Amino acid sequence: MVDIPDPTVLYRVRDGAYAADLLIAAVAEIDLFTWLAAHGPVTAADLCAKLGLAERPADVLLTYCAALGLVDRDLDAGDRVGLTGLGRRHLVAGSPFDLRAYYGSLAERPAVHELAQVLRTGSPAAWASAEREADWSERLGDPAFAERITAAMDARGAFLGPALAAALADVPVTALLDVAGSSGVYAAAVLDARPEVRAAVFERPPVDRAARTLLADRGLAGRIDVITGDMFTDPFPAGFDTHLYSHVLHDWDAPRVERLLAASFAALPPGGRLIDHDTHVDADKRGPLAVAEYSVLLMHSTPGKCWSVRELAEMAGQAGFVDVEHRPGAGDRGVLIARKP
Structure with a gap:
């Protein structure tokens, strides 16, 4: 049998193409972590209501932030979300190690605006960000x-x-x-x-x-x-x-x-x-x-x-x-x- 190198890293590069833009949107467009520092821990439902986010994309955002170690998420406590030390130290206004400006310098990326819109409306953007194209389906x-x-x-x-x-x-x-x-x-x-x-x-x-x-x-x-x-x-x-x-x-x-x-x-x-x-x-x-x-x-x-x-x-x-x-x-x-x- 031919030994085939594992291409998982190549799948991850392609499949994760929009992930960084979502974090930039969360920092630069929503200022999610500063808000959580002031109001959290809160349920995901309350977070959506207060920040005007649609449930599906907000769920994706919170899963991503939890996977990055920026928030702690507890489904058994009513899907309660709070900041971790990493999120609080580096993505909250007033911290001496605040990286929000660093992320904000990339806020003009087109996908950042698209993802912010998806977060607020719940409606998907065009496949591969193609201009003036219909829904992918x-x-x-x-x-x-x-x-x-x-x-x-x-x-x-x-x-x-x-x-x-x-x-x-x-x-x-x-x-x-x-x-x-x-x-x-x-x-x-x-x-x-x-x-x-x-x-x-x-x-x-x-x-x-x-x-x-x-x-x-x-x-x-x-x-x-x-x-x-x-x-x-x-x-x-x-x-x-x-x-x-x-x-x-x-x-x-x-x-x-x-x-x-x-x-x-x-x-x-x-x-x-x-x-x-x-x-x-x-x-x-x-x-x-x-x-x-x-x-x-x-x-x-x-x-x-x-x-x-x-x-x-x-x-x-x-x-x-x-x-x-x-x-x-x-x-x-x-x-x-x-x-x-």
Whole structure:
């Protein structure tokens, strides 16, 4: 077997591209830490109300700041947030070691203003900060953009896919539905070690066409079907005992994640399994740092974020799933598995 160097550091550089700009926005646009010094500890809900921040992006900001060691966050105390010594000493007005001016010198970066706007409105900015472009999901209707995004997701999956397959080695799978599976790279990885398994990618146009091309290029057109449909408006195909979401749920808000999990529960047979392969925030929302940084990018450009293990377990339980467990993957990814009774 060829020894492949671990590219996790390269994933982190790309996935964390917006993280520094969020901290600059928190310091220069909101002066979050000076406010916390005067009013904290407070609940996250009170912080949002007093500073005029939307819940989703504020949650991402607080997770990131906790991962950096700037705030302490206690979910079991009503999501109470207070400053740490690091935050108090270096990002609060009046401290002799105040670095706010240092961060403020970069406040004119375009992404800083975009992220401040997202924090206040909750509405995502354009994908990759592209000027005068539609929402990223709407842009997938453009074949050229869809092909570019599909190629990007496919490139990411070449390393991550085999690790996903290894994490699922003891999970029984007969027929796998790769929901919004893009190129089908993860379904292909699972099938690589399971010649008896069949699979299908459930994708909307024009991504479905890109998926067919890539699967044919890999010689997998006979093993992995592509079923055209919209996961939010079309019934899920029957006949599959495993539903895989890989890097899908992080693109959507809670109501739509809940809708997808409910749709999977309805379509799966008894004993069927739900698998979420993604970057997951720790249950206490204090890290890991790399995932918290990636969540900033998602918060900036989509209606979603990196969901915590706790949040996903609760939503899966509400949908009716049981035996929820979480396993490590590669490249800061994890695998959450749940079973339909």
